[in-house]
Amino acid sequence: MSRKLQYFNLNGLAEPIRYILYYGGIKFEDVRYEFKSWPIKTVKDALPFGQLPWYEENGRSLNQSLAIARYVASQARLLPSDPWEQAVLDAAVFNIYDFWSKVVAFIKEEDPVKKQAMKSELFSETIDFYFSRFEKELQKNNGHFWSKLSWADFVLVGILESANLSLGQEIDLKKYPTIKALWAQVKSLPGVKEYVAVRKPYAL
Numbered sequence: 001m002s003r004k005l006q007y008f009n010l011n012g013l014a015e016p017i018r019y020i021l022y023y024g025g026i027k028f029e030d031v032r033y034e035f036k037s038w039p040i041k042t043v044k045d046a047l048p049f050g051q052l053p054w055y056e057e058n059g060r061s062l063n064q065s066l067a068i069a070r071y072v073a074s075q076a077r078l079l080p081s082d083p084w085e086q087a088v089l090d091a092a093v094f095n096i097y098d099f100w101s102k103v104v105a106f107i108k109e110e111d112p113v114k115k116q117a118m119k120s121e122l123f124s125e126t127i128d129f130y131f132s133r134f135e136k137e138l139q140k141n142n143g144h145f146w147s148k149l150s151w152a153d154f155v156l157v158g159i160l161e162s163a164n165l166s167l168g169q170e171i172d173l174k175k176y177p178t179i180k181a182l183w184a185q186v187k188s189l190p191g192v193k194e195y196v197a198v199r200k201p202y203a204l
């Protein structure tokens, strides 16, 4: 079985996918492009929607980070078989991505004054709006979005780290002890731990 994941040399939308693949012991080619060199015309033109991540497996291919994460999660046994439980986790990852969309708006803003105002709003309101709700959901399930470890847990941890990098400031998890514990747990999982130990620090 040949597998290839293409993304930037950043955590961004690919790190949850990488974490799931490493946790699942699923071998893949981890192809990374330097964001500073983007767009690389030959690569971009070959992408169906011009964007990364892009996942290939045995001649088939998939875009959209959540579709990829969900698919590889099914191989890593991180996806429930019950459709209702699957839908609950889908809702969780869409909620996490709603938070991410606020970070993306910040990333895209070019006016420095507006950008600073957006950052202030994120740290004074937006983060707490989402993180207090994630915290509650995790508390309900003994520290996970489902009754046990699932792909949604990986998405939260990956997106949290991507937000920290993009915002240039760590989100303080003191008020969200269950999120903090989940983050520590995912980072020390077999496969993930070894990957993180050799991974080079990301820089924008």
Ligand SMILES: N[C@@H](CCC(=O)N[C@@H](CS)C(=O)NCC(=O)O)C(=O)O
Residues within 6 Å of the ligand: 012, 013, 038, 039, 044, 050, 051, 052, 053, 063, 064, 065, 066
């Ligand atoms: N909804 C897509 C969004 C993909 C996306 O925004 N990719 C960005 C990087 S995070 C990208 O490829 N940017 C470069 C470009 O648009 O040329 C997903 O979740 O995969």
